[in-house]
Amino acid sequence: MKKRHLVLQSISLFTIGMLYLPLFGIAVFSVNSAKHGWVWQEFTMKWYTGLLHNNYILEAAWNTLTLAVVSTLVSTVIGTLLAIGISRFPWGSRTNGFLGLMLNFPVVIPDIVMAGSLVVVFAILRSVSDVFQPGMVTMTIGHITFQIAFVALVVRSRLVSIGTDLEEAARDLFADNWYVMRRVIFPLLLPGIVAGGMLAFTLSLDDFVISFFTSGPTSQTLPLYIYSAVRRGVTPQIHALSTIIVLITVILVVLAERISRKK
Structure with missing residues (x-):
């Protein structure tokens, strides 16, 4: 039994190491004064301060934050309403199962497939309006399409955990639908809504595939900038930028x- 536990612990530590050691290595070399190679010279923060003077990075960071904030706000509202509609409307068992399947489908579908479908949809819409030219508008719509499912799943799980007892008690006391929504459901759902919104924000910050397929020449984000910069060669400044993105993602x-x- 002890040998079995030792093997499982070794496998777990090895797996964790394979996942996080590369990230740790990037963080270490982001504070290395050496510009090229893998030789350690001395500790420095100049690569981080240099990010503040790089106009391309600042523009990409602004685009990334704008895209993440707008898409998160819209997807959080739509995803919350979708979760409430699926969980609280008296659907039949088959319909409820179908809606649950459709809700999970954007989560499991490969990003490349969704990105390709968005390209086709936007190509059709461009024949109607020039608004759908590749750029921030198409990127925002693309991010919203996959963020909605994640928000709805988080909020729906919160709805399942809180149950319907308090709602039924409020209705027994002659509370109307708006009062129940405003004073009972929404306060109980608030932790799930905030968590779903933060998850959507994180996914938007890290997204590359959908952004790559829907972006325009003036709508570069940080993941797209890192991709184009790495093709020219990995620099400590890229390490610093990647470390910042990873830290923000982990915190969120x-x-x-x-x-x-939260109860």
Whole structure:
């Protein structure tokens, strides 16, 4: 039994190491003064301060934040309403199962497939309006399409955990639908809504595939900038930028997980 536990612990540590050691290596070399190679010279923060003077990175960061904020706000509202509609409307068992399947479908579908379908849809829409030219508008719509499912799943799980007892008690006290929504459902759902929104924001920050397929020449984001910069050669400044993105992502994911567990 002890040998079995030792093997499982070794496999777990090896797996964790394979996942996080590359990220740790990037963080270490982001504070290395050496510009080329893998030789350690001395500690420095000049690569981080240099990011503040790179206009291309600042523009990409602004585009990334704008895209993430707008798409998160829209997807959080739509995803929350979708979760409430699926969970609280008296659907039949087959219809409810079908809606649950459709809700999980955008989560499991490969990003490349969704990105390709968005390209086709936007090509059709461009024949109607020039608004759908590749750029921030198409990127925002593309991000919203996959963020909605993640928000709805988080909020729906929160709805399942809180049950319907308090709602039924409020209706027994002659509360109308708007009052129940405003004073009962929404306060109980708030941790799930915030967690779903933070998860959507994180996914938007990290997204590359959908952004790559729907972006235009003036709508470069940080993941797209890193991709184009790496093709010319990996520099410590790219390490610094990647480290910042990873740290922001980890913080948001941890906060979303903590908030979603709030009673």
